Amino acid sequence: MLDQRLLRDNPERIVSQLGRRGMTLDLTGLQLVAQQARTLEEQRSSLQAEGNRIGKEVGSLIKGGAAPNGPEVQGLREQGNRIKQQVAVLEEEEKGLDAKLREQLLGLPNLPAAEVPDGRSEADNVEVKRWGSPRQAAAGETLEEHWQIAERLGLLETERSVRIAQSRFVTLLGQGARLERALINFMLDLHGGKGYREVLPPILVNSASLTGSGQLPKFAEESFRCADDDLWLTPTAEVPVTSLHRGEVIPADQLPLKYVAFTPCFRREAGSYGRDTRGLIRLHQFNKVELYWFVHPEQSAEAHRQITADAEAVLEALELPYRTIELCSADLGFSAARTYDLEVWLPGAGAYREISSCSTCSDFQARRSAIRLKEGKGTQLVHTLNGSGLAVGRTMAALLENGQQSDGSVRLPAALAPYFGAECLTAT
């Protein structure tokens, strides 16, 4: 959520910065609402002050011996009643305006950071780094896509998963299930060794949590909802981890708080029919290890570099070639002020595919979630950052495609051996 004061004092900045995202907006209506709300607040609170004064006067009159039903006291009572009625009217109106204001503000995305390159679409994203040498098919060699390898090796079951749930769900079996588990443990251990505190949060989350991290109210159709409860299947661990500290004031000396959370993630993927229908790339349910920082605003730029490096370290440890992309202003997610995407090389598909997204959300989520820090006498909003470290299913896909060998087996990186218990995936 954007600062109401910014709306009041510098709406042009909001218009121009959100313009960088490709939005055209007219804030005059909203500004008017904000102004009216403020005027009403002034009127209401001075009325209340008058009411409080009368209340005290009645108290001291009675204490001083005045007849509780005498004319003097009666007169004040009537005055008090009148004020009460006026206040009630103003409060009602004010509530309406505040709700409207909040609703509108909740629908506006974060402002892009100054450093974010301007752009009109994802085509304008900027590659900032490349690591590893992307594997190309040798002469006469045909590289398979991960779903082909997975099916051939019996790592997963798609047809039967439809029986269990519906399309875009997958059941991992045998070595596939074991590899998924190995990857989760590997990632958690790697990050845990770097000072991240491990979290295993609820994966059903309430509406307030989804609002706090930015998924609601605008993206309700993207998440699965439980019909009879105010609970949703979390689309990312970012949601529960943000709400881990919702409403809190954190002493500055405790920052940064760094968490690593493994959760299944659930997304409706509305509007992506037909895209990535095979394999592990786009599922309604997938596993993800998420990195999350709560930091002092002064540290957030450096923290963004670090969280990105921590995500990159997973790919490097797994010997997976990747590139790092800085998203342009038009491609930023709703809550993000600045984002680096990591794209892993998939030799079978012959393309780089997103496997991690590392964002700084500045104070956007902190304001929605009321997460502040206390430093000396004052408080201020913290900054929050999140990064996938990594999406587990896509990591498996990358391992399959990058490790495939001419005999049909898949060589796994050495770092995984202690977790998986073998260096190769072979047909069984």
Next chain:
RNA sequence: GGAGAGGUGGCCGAGUGGUCGAAGGCGCAGCACUGGAAAUGCUGUAUAGGGGCAACUCUAUCGAGGGUUCGAAUCCCUCCCUCUCCGCCA
């Protein structure tokens, strides 16, 4: 799910209709004392919003929302949560 108890500031804890944003204690900060420290003493110490250059000031907040009242932490209603016991359960 049933029965009972309870939710007050960073923490503990008093407060059952009036000047209570809230005693007292702990913690924390500053000052004094000290060679330095401990102990001690004094002072200060919630959050949000509004007004003001500022000093300061107004409003709201004692789990949440409503109600009664001139006035509510205190009375009434609804809901949420925690604890204890019982039941059920991986």
